Amino acid sequence: MEKRLINIGILGFGTVGSGAVKVLWEQKEEIEKELGVELRIKKIVDQDWQRQRPVAVPPELKGKNLEEVLEDPELDILVEAIGGVEPAFSVVSRFLSRGKTVITPNKELIAKKGRELLDLASQAGGELFFEGSVGGGIPIIQTLKTQLLGDDISEVFGIVNGTTNFILTHMSLYQSSYAESLDKAQELGYAEPVPTMDVEGFDAAYKIAILASLSFHTRVDVESVYREGITRIIPQDIEFAQELGFVVKLLAIAKLIDNAVTLRVHPVFLPNNHPLSGVNGVENAIFVKSRFRELTFRGPGAGGEATGAALVGDIIEAVRNILFDSRGRVGCTCLRELEVQPIAQLETQYCIRVLALDVPGVLGKIATEFGDGGVSLSAVKQPVSTPGKLTNIYFLTHSVREELLQKALKRVNDLEVVSDTYTIRVEA
């Protein structure tokens, strides 16, 4: 019996695009046997064919023009790996609108345009997969859409950015500064020359928007994610955390509270017995809490082969749906429109670092402002310092509402002896 031929086009041949091709070619025979089809990569389009690639591409497969995949009526599946919103959005839209399948790891595209694209796919009989958009090689997206769909998830949060996790891990291990650790990350290729998207939490914000949307079955506007990066963290913060039994991590957090969603990306103090606390370096992990179970998914958050394997996982799903004529069997699950809870309404514990003059009475003054502001303290640490010089004093508060804390902090900041304050939220 002749096997059905599935034609695949690849758009973008950077780390992830070439990773997917490598995985697919290495595993071609096995996957074809499992699915009972023939898989053919028909065209790979990229603007720059001079770059070093992990896989050799026959000349006849190399294309330079978007139209070479877009205008080919034989293609069944398009892998979009160019990143960013445009031209990805236009290209993906056109392909979906012809009732075809698109696979993309493009987190920005999905976070900003996912709902629109899923609607389009549904209307046109096409299908959109985006497993690689969150957690690189960790299979979380499809799991949320299938096995966990009925779970009534109340919390989903994780370490979803490898760059920042590497930097924080490096700072913890070597008591090195943020700048030194960023240098190291750049040297190893874990951070971009301009690292803003990672270190300021934009990348993590896209990812938590996607996770929240799937977990809570709601539309999420990525602009509504509260976001703080890791650039202000100093080794002393991490040391204070460790003394209290915490690690410092950049978490992307989404929780359901009274029918509203809290959506935030910021550094946290995380108890060192939490399943995410041992996730170090560029590794990622996602924690899901539902009414019925608590799950942790841990693995490589990036890398061509790992993310490529996630794309190939999507190709497998896509092929099965083509074979069984069941495209769209897992569609958009976001039926709700939940409110986003303002960060001011958050209630948690806080670590506060106060840079203050070491003069008589300074601790009393600061503590009094906290107390007068309704912020109760759970732990205090004032390291040995030099009289008359600036020193960092650390406070851990009891649980308090963020707006109260911010008011009290303003009063602390207004003290003449106080030069600066910095806050890290506790996540338990």
Added chain:
Amino acid sequence: MEKRLINIGILGFGTVGSGAVKVLWEQKEEIEKELGVELRIKKIVDQDWQRQRPVAVPPELKGKNLEEVLEDPELDILVEAIGGVEPAFSVVSRFLSRGKTVITPNKELIAKKGRELLDLASQAGGELFFEGSVGGGIPIIQTLKTQLLGDDISEVFGIVNGTTNFILTHMSLYQSSYAESLDKAQELGYAEPVPTMDVEGFDAAYKIAILASLSFHTRVDVESVYREGITRIIPQDIEFAQELGFVVKLLAIAKLIDNAVTLRVHPVFLPNNHPLSGVNGVENAIFVKSRFRELTFRGPGAGGEATGAALVGDIIEAVRNILFDSRGRVGCTCLRELEVQPIAQLETQYCIRVLALDVPGVLGKIATEFGDGGVSLSAVKQPVSTPGKLTNIYFLTHSVREELLQKALKRVNDLEVVSDTYTIRVEA
């Protein structure tokens, strides 16, 4: 538009069966909205309706006779939660052979008869799901069949038995004996009155047979799983492990080595920086290593609601396939017939506890036998003991082939000063 009605029958209303019903009823509205169907539990069959249940069942749903679900032509999905091979096998076979869908968490059934049932389902146009059979609430089965199908997995191993993990955790935390810790587990309902299936590793053997079959796309005979339980472990073993940077866990292990599979369940020394090392109490976790990524899946290994949620996850998949007429889109993935590597060919490090008389020269005699037997030692610990009395001496070997080790051990055992030996393999 009228929604399609999906009729579900439940066979067995113990912990898992009632857990599934509870989850399904609590989440009915949301799941129905997501899937666009009406879900109805039409009949629940159990022999004993006197037991306490976490959910109230209307009298008209209660059945006592298998035939009440088997003979109902309206049922679309059968949830088999009676456990064991018979009558489960006959019932599931009959239902599948009518082209219907069966969902079961029955690990013994799947480990022993899974291939047969999957073939039957495929021939008859029925479908078989078994997410709950391994790792309770951890979504690993469907993930292996979908997202990881193309991954070329080389290792899958995990903590897949909560009872033994609870006992070992308890022994570690309180330096308590196996017997005391088992008592505690039984008191808390984590161990059966007759705990053999768990503590001797039978349960874990079923589960690793299933995981290996899916991971390596091969048939697995559950009888070929090498199996040792945890009953001989003493607190001193755990102490020795900790001193060397290990924890003691009962692992179920499957690895691909030179086109053969090693399949084994036994206690191990696991490095305490391994993702599985922090998995304590009744929690389970599964580690998967493929050519492209290393993943850890962690969560509740048992419990009515957690496993019930896994069954509901299967129901969601099943319903989608019914709606899209795509039953069988994920069929049996076990196309190979890999050899099983005999345990004698294993190569690893070993911890050896030698119970010997504290007499002059004893350590030299034992060490000489190891050396003469080709077993090289990496660490030795002889605690302070009483001259002339029996004492436990600990050895950690370098990596060595198991058959060599067993020969050397026989020579050690033959020494007059040696009363007993016990071996724990190192897993790295």
